[in-house]
Amino acid sequence: MRMLISDAANFFKQARYSSGTDQAYRKKFLHFAEFLAYKLALPKEKIDLERIYVLKDKNGEIVTYKPLDHRIIDEYFHTLSSTYSMLKQTRKFLSSFFRYLERNYHFKNPLLNMTFNLDDIKPTIRQSKALTRHEILKIHHVLVQQSENLVRDLLLFCLLFSTGCRRSEILSLQVWQIDYDNNSFKLVNTKNGRQRFVAMMENMGTLIKRYCILERINDKDYIFRQANEKPMTPYHLKKLLDSCCEKAGVGKFRIHGIRHSFATVLYESGVQLPLIQQLLGHQDMSITKQYIHPNYTRNYGIHIKENEELFSRIKRIYLEKN
Structure with a gap:
């Protein structure tokens, strides 16, 4: 017997997810369990994954049972009205869960035969932009001019741009x-899901310490908070960055592009790829390479007055000679 609830409890017990991922996956499991409970008209605690289908003879007597298969999984995904990213996370969780059952109990993985294709609803991916050094300075200059909480916002932006850490x-x-x-x-x-240490710019720790003392931020408090002392959210960060980019004339820029900018500036400064990979916290070098943007892409459309004047003179000389 493969009781759904007990198998899930054992799965989460051995899993090594970060607290955020663990919480998200537990919600995914609960939703999937409720779907099965509704479909089978059974309490979640009585769902046996090896007895999903009941085969009866002509007299209504039970002949045998069949386990959960891809048809149930396909039906479940078709009932979901989530975004692509949420559906992808659901599939990732279920893949991990059923791989666990397959590896430990030889339960056939139903996702191997599922027909629901996430690629059919996959949105067009916007390429993250990597800022030039000049654009990064322009954004910080605007921040100094318009910020309503200057010290907090400068510390926040400096950490993002100088460490390459994710916004979360x-x-x-x-x-x-x-x-x-x-x-x-x-x-x-x-x-x-792995712990790591991140080095900061010189004296950044001292500045953060002074800021926390002045703002009376305690050890268990979040450093970057709103006026109501609640943690700053990704929405508030995006709103702040969008405003700075607009006034700096940089154009729309994704927060994740800060990591691309960090990697590109380091690479242009002569830092080797393995070190950049380590700083970004990537497991795969191929992912790190995607974060480095060539100059001809990043500087496309930039017009420098002095360069334009020089080009005009060269063009004039060339035409006179020919």
Whole structure:
């Protein structure tokens, strides 16, 4: 017997997910369990994955049972009205769960034969832009001019642009994670579920310490907070960045593009790929390579007055000679 609830409990017990991923996956499981319970007209606690289909003879006597298969999985995905990213996360969770059952109990993985294709609803991916050094300075210049909470916002932007950390990693930073003596901080909730230490710019730790003292931010408090002392959300960060980009004339820019900018500037400065990979927290080098943008792409459409004048003179000389 493969009781759904007990198998799921064992699965989560052995899994090594970050707290955020664990919470998200538990919600996915609960939703899937409720779907099965409704379809089978059974309490979740009585769902046996090896007895999903009941085969009876002409007299109505039970002959045998059949396990959960891809038809149920396909039906479940067709009932979901989520975004592509949420559907992808659901499939990722179910894949991990059924691989666990297959590996430990030889339960046939139903996702291997599913016909629902996520690629059919996959949106067009917008390529993240990598900013030039000049554009990064322009954004910070605008921030200094318009910010209503200058110290907080400067610390936030400096950490994002100088560490290459994900927005979730910076926005979730608490005071206790900062190592002032070594000018670094500890990440505990990374995308890969692994802890790592991140080095900061010189004196950044001292500045954060002073800021926390002035704002009376305690060890268990989030460093970057709103006026109501609640943690700053990705929405508020995006709104702030969009405003700065618009006034700096940079154009629309995704927050994730900060990581692309970080990797590109490092590479242009002569930093080797393995180190950039480590700083970004990537497991695969091929992903890191996608974060580095060539100059001819990043500087496309940029017009420099001095260059235009020089080109005009060269063009004039060439035409006179020919």
